[in-house]
Amino acid sequence: MAFLPEASILEDSLDLAFSAVQWIQFVMATLSVIGSSSLIAYAVFQNIQKSPEMRPLFYLSFSDLLLGICWLIEALLYGTSTVNKDIICYNLQAVGQIFYISSFLYTVNYIWYLYKELRMKHNQSGQSTFPLVIDNTCRVGQIVIILSSLIPLLLMIPVFCLGNASECFRNFSQSHRCILIYSPPSAMAELLPSANTSICNTLYFYGLAIFLASxxxxxxxxxxxxxxxxxxYKKFVKSTGFLGSEQWAVIHIVEQRVRYYPVAFFCCWGPAVILMVIKLIKPQDTKLHMVLYILQALTASSQGLLNCGVYGWTQYKFFQLKQEARRDADTQTPLLCSQKRFYSRGLDPLESTLTFATSSSTIL
Structure with missing residues (x-):
């Protein structure tokens, strides 16, 4: 009996934590929908959604948009008495997992494209790139985009078919499972026959394994x-070839995007993965779980917002670098620019890049 007050306190704390998760998820999902919609609208209005760089980013933003809508609906469903709420929550979680995996693959695809762009510009600075290589790269990119949509859908077919046939949605909206990623199906053991319980538990670990592996x-x-x-990029900085200021601006921004998109990716999904691993080791809820629940709601729901922020900030820096390089090219003499090129060896990479860009544009 001495443990009852402590258990009651923990249960009340969990209720408060999940209430906070609901509102945090609602706010962050709304911002994520706005951010991803902004990127899509920018690409459409600028008519650049079919360009080689924007195509993978466009599909990534579209996946973030659909994922944000799923998060938003789940947050709105939590705490309501909607008819067939269990079925809706179960299938929303399965649809959300399709968009999780798709966003992973689209992120890899976009970073792969940025790396290929950087390598192509490196080849162009020293030797010509054959058109056949560029065409093959575009074809591979298109195939990867198609597979990034098709593979997650194929992987989740067993969850839809077997899960609904075995009624794995029973009691799904309880125990806060509608707003959590992969909460263990512990409450189903008393409600379902043993055969169905076995199938549902297998599907749970199947979905969890797919998420962690992807x-x-x-x-x-x-x-x-x-x-x-x-x-x-270090080879670019140390190279002695002549490149224009705009070329250097493009190279520098591509390198920044290669760095910042992985940071955004890990910040979004790192807490969710850590929470899943800890829940596998210690299924019982603890204070650490509550902290990770809230952290997951803050980060996992914000992928569309962070990706929009990274692209918008690097676009701003790109135009800023171009303007600075042009102003510097207009105000420096060719002799001074050539001297700055040699003195810039001791500067940091960004300063060296801008100085070298100015020298190239002035001489050319």
């Missing part, structure tokens, strides 16, 4: 591309 593979691929891009 995240880890995506993160590993992104890290490899990031390391390769950083090595390539």
């Amino acid at each position: 995240f880890l593979l995506s993160l590993l691929t992104i890290l490899v591309l990031l390391i390769q891009a950083q090595m390539l």
Whole structure:
């Protein structure tokens, strides 16, 4: 009996935590929908959604938009008495997982494109790039975009078919499962026959394994591309070839996007992955779980907002770099620019980049 007050306090704390999760998820999902919609609208109004760079980013933003809508509906459903709420929550979670995995693959695809763009410009600065290589790169990019949509859908077919046939949606909206990613199906054991319980538990671990495997593979691929891009950018900084100021601005912004999109990716999904791993080790709710619940609601729901912020900030920096390089090119003499090129060896990469861009544009 001595443990009852402590258990009651923990239960009250969980109710407060999940109430906070609901409102945080509602706000962040709304912002994510606005952010991803802004990127889509920008691409459409500028008529650049079919350009090689914007195509993977456009699909990533569209996936973020649909995912944000799923988060938003789940937050609105929580605490209501909607008819067939269990079925809606179960299938919304399955649809959300399709968009989780799609967003992982689209993020990898976009960073892969940025790396290929950086490598192509490096080849162009030293030697000509064959049109056949560029065409093959575009074809591969189109195939990867199609697979990024098709693979998650195929992987989730068992969850839809077997899950609904076995009525795994029973009691799904209780225990806060409608607003959590992969909450263990512990409450179903008393409501379902043993055969159905076995199927539902198997589907739960199947979905969890797919999510963790896709995240880890995506993160590993992104890290490899990031390391390769950083090595390539260092070669650019140390190179002695002549490039115009706008070319250097493009190269620098592509390198920044290769760095910042992985940071946004990990910030969004890192807390959710950590929470899942801890829940597997310690299924019982603790204070650490409550902190991670709130942190997950803040980060996982904000992918569309963060991706929009990264692209918008790098676009602003791109125009700023172009203007600074042009002003510097207009005010410096060719002799001074050539001297600055040699003195810039001791500067940091950004200063060296801008100085070298100014020298190239002035001489040309």
